[in-house]
Amino acid sequence: DTEVTQTPKHLVMGMTNKKSLKCEQHMGHRAMYWYKQKAKKPPELMFVYSYEKLSINESVPSRFSPECPNSSLLNLHLHALQPEDSALYLCASSQGLAGLNTGELFFGEGSRLTVL
Amino acid sequence: DAKTTQPTSMDCAEGRAANLPCNHSTISGNEYVYWYRQIHSQGPQYIIHGLKNNETNEMASLIITEDRKSSTLILPHATLRDTAVYYCIDRGSTLGRLYFGRGTQLTVWP
Numbered sequence: 001d002t003e004v005t006q007t008p009k010h011l012v013m014g015m016t017n018k019k020s021l022k023c024e025q026h027m028g029h030r031a032m033y034w035y036k037q038k039a040k041k042p043p044e045l046m047f048v049y050s051y052e053k054l055s056i057n058e059s060v061p062s063r064f065s066p067e068c069p070n071s072s073l074l075n076l077h078l079h080a081l082q083p084e085d086s087a088l089y090l091c092a093s094s095q096g097l098a099g100l101n102t103g104e105l106f107f108g109e110g111s112r113l114t115v116l
Numbered sequence: 117d118a119k120t121t122q123p124t125s126m127d128c129a130e131g132r133a134a135n136l137p138c139n140h141s142t143i144s145g146n147e148y149v150y151w152y153r154q155i156h157s158q159g160p161q162y163i164i165h166g167l168k169n170n171e172t173n174e175m176a177s178l179i180i181t182e183d184r185k186s187s188t189l190i191l192p193h194a195t196l197r198d199t200a201v202y203y204c205i206d207r208g209s210t211l212g213r214l215y216f217g218r219g220t221q222l223t224v225w226p
Contacts, residue, residue: 004159031212042203042216043160056212090159098214099148099207101167105214107159 006091006108014116015081021111023074023091031097032074033105034066035090043090049074050097081115088112119143120204125221128198134191136220138204141185147207149180150214151189153200160203160216163189194224 004025013019023032031050035043048056049068063085065077074091088110096102121139128134140149150165164171164178166187171178177190191198203219 033212033214042218045213045215048212050212056210092159097211098150099211101148101165103148103207103211103214104150104162104165105152105160106162109159 004091004093004106004108006089006111008111009109010112010114012114012116013078013081015083017081018077018079020078021076021089021091021113023076023093023108024072025093025106026072027093027095027106028071029093029095029106030071031094031103032068033092033094033098034074034076035092035107037088037090037110039087047076048097055097078113081113083115086113086115119206119215120217122202122204122217122220124218125223128191128194128222128224130196130224130226131193134194134198134222134224136189136191136202136204136222137186138188139186140204140206143184143206145184149178149184149187150205150207151176151178152203152205152216153198154203154219155197155200163202194222196224196226198222199224 007022034046037043047066052068067075090110092105092107094105151163152160154160166178180187201219
């Protein structure tokens with residue numbers, strides 16, 4: 001299994017809603033990532049987990065709250081988002097941290113979020 | 117921030133080799149160069165990576181100059197399905213930080 005599975009594929013939410021994005025991998029990878037991608041822009045790094053611990057937070061607003069319940073799962077909890085947060089949210093995993101010889105990232109297909 | 121520079125767009129005829137250049141003049145001696153691509157509306161896909169030697173896999177070849185300041189990704193026989201944005205990346209200041217630049221939009225035409 002070389003897949004990273006993200007759910008839901010599409011999500012529409014209001015600014016007062018609370019929702020979560022989910023990501024799952026069964027490759028035994030110990031690093032997991034959240035990226036955000038706006039239309040016609042490159043992916044932007046948000047968070048990095050290594051061995052289920054948050055190791056990098058790229059100064060992301062607190063309305064985005066990541067969680068890594070176990071080595072296979074990564075969640076992104078969303079609360080009080082703004083319309084400008086509408087984007088494609090990509091999850092990735094890697095055996096070793098990005099930058100190492102084993103650091104190639106496997107990406108999911110993304111969750112497309114629309115905030116009304 | 118991304119420290120690589122790539123042409124904004126390139127074209128290639130189907131069946132011909134596509135050679136995508138990348139400058140990474142500030143790369144450190146122990147940093148790998150990674151290549152990914154993103155087909156429209158899909159997640160990025162890993163292609164290949166290298167440190168100082170040339171690398172080849174089933175998808176592509178990677179040629180890294182001796183001074184490591186630039187590299188070229190080669191798709192030996194481009195197909196229409198290779199139309200995508202190709203990203204050349206080196207890692208950020210710490211392990212785990214992989215920053216995507218704007219990449220090269222490769223269009224393969226029949």
